[in-house]
Amino acid sequence: xxxxxxxxxxxxxxxxxxxxxxxxxxxxxxxxxxxxxxxxxxxxxxxxxxxxxxxxxxxxxxxxxxxxxxxxxxxxxxxxxxxxxxxxxxxxxxxxxxxxxxxxxxxxxxxxxxxxxxxxxxxxxxxxxxxxxxxxxxxxxxxxxxxxxxxxxxxxxxxxxxxxxxxxxxxxxxxxxxxxxxxxxxxxxxxxxxxxxxxxxxxxxxxxxxxxxxxxxxxxxxxxxxxxxxxxxxxxxxxxxxxxxxxxxxxxxxxxxxxxxxxxxxxxxxxxxxxxxxxxxxxxxxxxxxxxxxxxxxxxxxxxxxxxxxxxxxxxxxxxxxxxxxxxxxxxxxxxxxxxxxxxxxxxxxxxxxxxx
Numbered sequence: 332x333x334x335x336x337x338x339x340x341x342x343x344x345x346x347x348x349x350x351x352x353x354x355x356x357x358x359x360x361x362x363x364x365x366x367x368x369x370x371x372x373x374x375x376x377x378x379x380x381x382x383x384x385x386x387x388x389x390x391x392x393x394x395x396x397x398x399x400x401x402x403x404x405x406x407x408x409x410x411x412x413x414x415x416x417x418x419x420x421x422x423x424x425x426x427x428x429x430x431x432x433x434x435x436x437x438x439x440x441x442x443x444x445x446x447x448x449x450x451x452x453x454x455x456x457x458x459x460x461x462x463x464x465x466x467x468x469x470x471x472x473x474x475x476x477x478x479x480x481x482x483x484x485x486x487x488x489x490x491x492x493x494x495x496x497x498x499x500x501x502x503x504x505x506x507x508x509x510x511x512x513x514x515x516x517x518x519x520x521x522x523x524x525x526x527x528x529x530x531x532x533x534x535x536x537x538x539x540x541x542x543x544x545x546x547x548x549x550x551x552x553x554x555x556x557x558x559x560x561x562x563x564x565x566x567x568x569x570x571x572x573x574x575x576x577x578x579x580x581x582x583x584x585x586x587x588x589x590x591x592x593x594x595x596x597x598x599x600x601x602x603x604x605x606x607x608x609x610x611x612x613x614x615x616x617x618x619x620x621x622x623x624x625x626x627x628x629x630x631x632x633x634x635x636x637x638x639x640x641x642x643x644x645x646x647x648x649x650x651x652x653x654x655x656x657x658x659x660x661x662x663x664x665x666x667x668x669x670x671x672x673x674x675x676x677x678x679x680x681x682x683x684x685x686x687x688x
Contacts, residue, residue, distance in 0.1 A: 360432025423496020482588025
């Protein structure tokens with residue numbers, strides 16, 4: 332029996348127990364070592380987990396399930412409580428694929444790097460729901476894209492930086508500790524300490540992009556994975572599938588919110604386009620929204636309000652850029668909407684948030 336099989340036997344056993352735990356969001360393996368990392372940066376673990384609605388006992392079992400909303404929130408709370416803005420970036424830097432559980436071993440057991448990234452992309456929806464992942468060709472590179480698509484999750488920067496670190500470390504298992512991507516992309520605005528991102532990935536990093544992405548040269552994709560094991564790959568894939576026998580469906584309202592969030596960077600969200608993305612007619616989507624006492628324009632307005640307050644808490648982000656990022660054609664339109672929401676200008680709101688309470 333191989334060392335790798337001995338290491339992963341407890342993981343497989345947990346996944347294949349008779350009373351299987353159906354994944355309801357993201358498998359707890361994605362939070363391996365989180366409590367220790369929170370403590371390392373001086374934050375109170377119990378307070379961070381409590382504010383995020385996470386039972387600490389769940390973190391001890393990699394095949395237990397966390398709600399994705401709580402998972403993204405705990406990373407944001409950890410960054411806030413520790414006053415370490417790049418928490419997710421550095422948590423991801425040290426996060427090895429062996430700690431990621433079933434999805435990590437699916438990558439490690441693949442034949443080569445191309446197969447590893449393809450297999451991880453194809454299986455990721457079993458590891459984490461309400462998430463878009465793809466591995467696609469782009470010129471001389473392939474691009475690994477990642478994006479949380481849950482309408483209730485606005486703040487997801489820490490998760491994005493953590494996940495790109497996880498995939499980066501999977502590639503380095505094959506390509507060596509000095510490997511670097513051609514480029515790294517993040518969908519969130521540029522943070523204050525963005526130069527640290529360039530150092531961690533040893534590559535140019537771009538923000539406000541359509542997806543969170545790594546660009547990988549095609550010449551690297553034929554590299555063999557050192558732990559290739561086709562039998563273990565099959566076992567791990569089957570185990571991950573069995574954890575998702577009845578994957579939950581996100582409700583139409585949250586699906587619509589998620590598509591609105593994604594559409595804002597391209598301008599005013601369009602009802603017909605989003606209805607088509609949801610495989611609904613315009614009339615059907617409007618009817619579903621009316622059943623919840625909502626309208627499409629009202630939901631767009633609400634999402635914009637939530638995203639605007641999130642941006643204003645990021646002191647490094649210029650207010651002049653927020654209107655375009657919220658889909659407004661002019662900054663003045665954003666300012667008028669903000670006064671309607673809060674009775675003050677965006678600048679006054681930010682000043683009030685920065686004052687000691």
